[in-house]
Amino acid sequence: MTNWKTKLLRSIWPDRPLPSRTRIIAQNRLVLAGIVAGLCFVGISAKAVHLATNLDNKNSVRGNYKQVQQRGPILDRRGRLMAQTVPIMVLHADPKKVMDQHEVAEKLAPLLGKKSQQDILNALSRKGRYIELARKITxxxxxxxxxxxxxxxxxxxxxxxxxxxxxxxxxxxxxxxxDGKGIAGIEKQFDERLRAGNPVALSIDLGVQAVVRRELQHQIEQFDALGGAGLVLDVRTGEILSLTSLPDYNANQYSSADADAQFNRATKGVFEMGSIFKVLNSAIALETGVASLGSSYDVSKPLRVARFRIRDYHPYNRPLNLSEILVYSSNIGSARIAEDIGAAAQKAFMDRLGLLKRPALELPEISKPLIPRQWERIASMTISYGHGLSVSPVQAAGAIAAASGHGFYIEPTLLRRAPTDTFEKSRIFSEDTVRKVRSMMRLAVSHEDGTVNFANAPGYMVGGKTGTAEKVTDKGYNRKANLVSVVASFPIHDPAYLIFIMVDEPKPQKHSYGYATAGWVAAPAIARIVTQIAPMMGIHPVDKDSPEIRQNLEPNIVIGTEGAIRASY
Amino acid sequence: MRIVILACVALGLCGSGLYMVKRSVDARYKELKQLEYTITTAEDRAAILAAEWAYLSRPDRIISLSSSLLSMRPIEPDRILPLDAIPLRRPAPARPQTEGDSND
Known part of the structure; x- marks a missing residue:
């Protein structure tokens, strides 16, 4: 055997060591094995301790027991429940495991009430391993x-x-x-928040909501109308206390409601609002300084502008001043004022009042306004009395709240605001302007020639403005089909709330002497809503002749030919 | 040898102690599960009751019930006064000072 071969063999298979060394080697090996085994035990014990102490560990049997989070409730501003998830029992079948379909159908049918034996048989012959037979089992x-x-x-x-x-x-x-996913309304808008189990507190007050809905429903029935919308807005915070659209449906049976009932007229519908826009027109005129309360305008002849004819409901043979134009609701006068304001200035104001963009309201069902392609002289003249610009009721209410409230524009919201919350509010009209506008709106209610007399709720100082707009059809305006609305603010000497009521296509009635105008259809609802919601919201009736109230209203407004109306607020 | 006996006794004590701790943990765990179940059912019941209360106290129902069962109407404005308008107590008439009244 050569030397290198011996070396190789030795390295693989060494000679038996000397007996004196064997013992030492064995000892070393034992110690090594002991250390390895010890480390294993330490590792296992450490893991065991870790699992035993960390109960929330996802890998432990005891951890992670929490169920799927229950969907959060929807509450009104006072914490009353508007939507709640409740546990139910569901009866279901697995057709593959059912032995005798006829027996099942025969025995279950009497217990399931509405379902007949045939229904159950049909259900059982469907494909799939999970067939729901009934929900909400007692x-x-x-x-x-x-x-x-x-x-x-x-x-x-x-x-x-x-x-x-x-x-x-x-x-x-x-x-x-x-699958429990929100597909409309607040359920959709705040789906993630609700899914995480958090409640959503709305700005809605259920009491106010019920009153508005009831009174609106009453007027719709009285005038055989197609539908309507109602809105109550807190003018200081922009919170919406009530948002109603009629016809409506039971929220528990959304899918069985027809499309007309599902349509939210208050936010999704856009309409030419008619004369309630004159409030904005007067406010812009006063704010820009193109007119004062005494400025008078010739309204004796209908205005011819391009192919339009601007006419008045009641013709007047004498020039009217700014306040009379609002109180009597003169289209010709408003158009003349708009001419003085100018299209660009008018458009700028409308933009700042949130009327030209999609509102940021917390609902998926909102629409963009319809803005005239060319906003020039003619458009500005018709927009002054609410034609040619279509906006949704919630937008109109937000804008008019600025002109008839405290001069601030606040984007309307559906979420409750805490007193400490800060929010964006931009000053559009000065204190002086809004005081004059409010005084004029009060006169539209209190003066005998005003158009909103029926909105008067004694003691609560309601100020308002009517609007009657012909509905737009494929062939232009339809004189027979009107959209009537009233916007009101109360108490007018220090406005707290704005109410908007709109009724779609009211028909003339005997009890209204053949009238179906806003003053007859929508105004009475305002008076009844105010008397019911004012006590709820902590607004006390006042004496309209007391000096504290007088000093908040403009003293020198001339309505009619008999001179100043100082005494008639 | 004594050390071995002591170690055996200590081991025995530790073992039985561990066993007892384990049993008590199991018992508590069971109790915890029971409590969790009670809480869940209580929450479910509370949710149902809250929904039922909201349903029964909905303003629409209250309005129709009160209009048929009570003869209540919206309050006339001349019947509401702010609290400040009510003189709560007459100012006490000035009492003639007598000698005994004085404290000093």
Whole structure:
């Protein structure tokens, strides 16, 4: 054997060591094995301690027991429930495990009430392993069904969304699909927040909401109208206290409501608002200084502008001043004022009042306004009395709240604001301008020639303005189909709330002497709403002749030919 | 040898102690599960009751109930006064000072 071969063999298979060394080697090996085993035990114990102490660990059996988060409730501004998720029991079947379909159908049908045997048979012959037979099983039914002992029939817990207020604010709340995802209204807008289990507190006051809905419904029935919209806005914070669209539907049965009922007229519908825009027109005229309360305008002849003819409902043979134009609601006068203001200035104001862009309201169902392509002299003249610019009621209310409130524009919101919350408000009109505008709106209610007399609620100082707009059809304006509205602010000496009521296509009635104008259709609802909601909101009636109130109203307004109307607020 | 006996006793004590701790943990865990179940059912019941209360106290129902059962109407404005308008107490008439009244 050569030397290198021996070396290689030795390195693989060494010679037996000397007996004196064997013992030492064995000892070393034992110690090494002991250390390795010890380390293993330390590792295992450390892991065991770790698992035992960390209960929330996802890998431990005891950790992570929490169920799926229940969807948060929707509340009104006073914490009353508007939507709540409640647990229910669902009866379902697995057709593959059902032994005798006829027996199942025969035994279950009497317990399920509405469903016939045939219905159950049809359901069982469908494909799939999960067929829902009934939801919302009562505990008694639950026990009865279990007692039947049918294989393939199961009852398992599930949940459902309840809207305890029924049709109240249904448009606002929206609905969810079968997988529990919000698909309309607040349910869609705040889906993530609600899914995380957080409540959403709305600015809505259910009491105010119910009053507005009831009174609007009453007027719609009285005048055989197609529908309507109602809105109450807090002019100091922009919070919407009530948002109603009629016809409506039970929020628990969204899918069975027809499209007209599902349509939210207050936010999704855009309309030419008619004469309520004259409030804005007067405010802009006063703010820009192109007119004062005494400025008079010739309204004796209809205005011819291009192919339009601007006419008045009642013709006047004498020049009217700025206040008379608003109180009597003269289209010709308003158009002449708009001419003085100028199209560019008017457009700039409308823009700052949020009328030219999509509102930032917290609802998916909102529409963009329809703005004239060319905003020039003619457009500005018709827009002055509310034609040619279509906006949604919520936009109109937000804009008019600035002119008839405290001069600030605040984007209307559906979320409750805490007293400490800060929000964006931009001054559009000066204190002086809004005081004059409010005084004029008060006169439209209190003066005998005003158009909103029926909105008067003694003690609550309501100021308002009517609007009657012909509806636009494919062939132009339809004289027979009107959209009437009233916007009112109260108490007018220090406005707190703005109410907007709109009624779609009211028909002339005997009890209204053949009238179907805003003053007859919408104004009475305002008076009744004010007398009911003022005590709820802590607004006390006042004496209209007291000096504190007088000093907040303009003393020198001339209405009619008999001189100043100092005494008639 | 004594050390071995002591170690055995200590081991026995530790073992039984550990066993007892384990049992008590199991019992508490069961209790915890029971409590969790009670809480969940209570929450579910509370949710149902809250929904039912909201349903029964909905303004629409209250309005129709009160209009049929009570003879209540919106308050006339001349019947509401702010609190300040009510003189709560007459100013006390000035009492003639007598000698006994004085404290000093």
């Amino acid at each position: 505990p008694q039914r639950h026990a009865d069904i279990l007692a039947l002992g049918l294989p393939g029939i199961y009852i398992s817990p599930s949940e459902t969304r309840l809207y305890p207020q029924g049709a109240e604010a249904a448009h606002l709340l929206g609905t969810m699909d079968i």
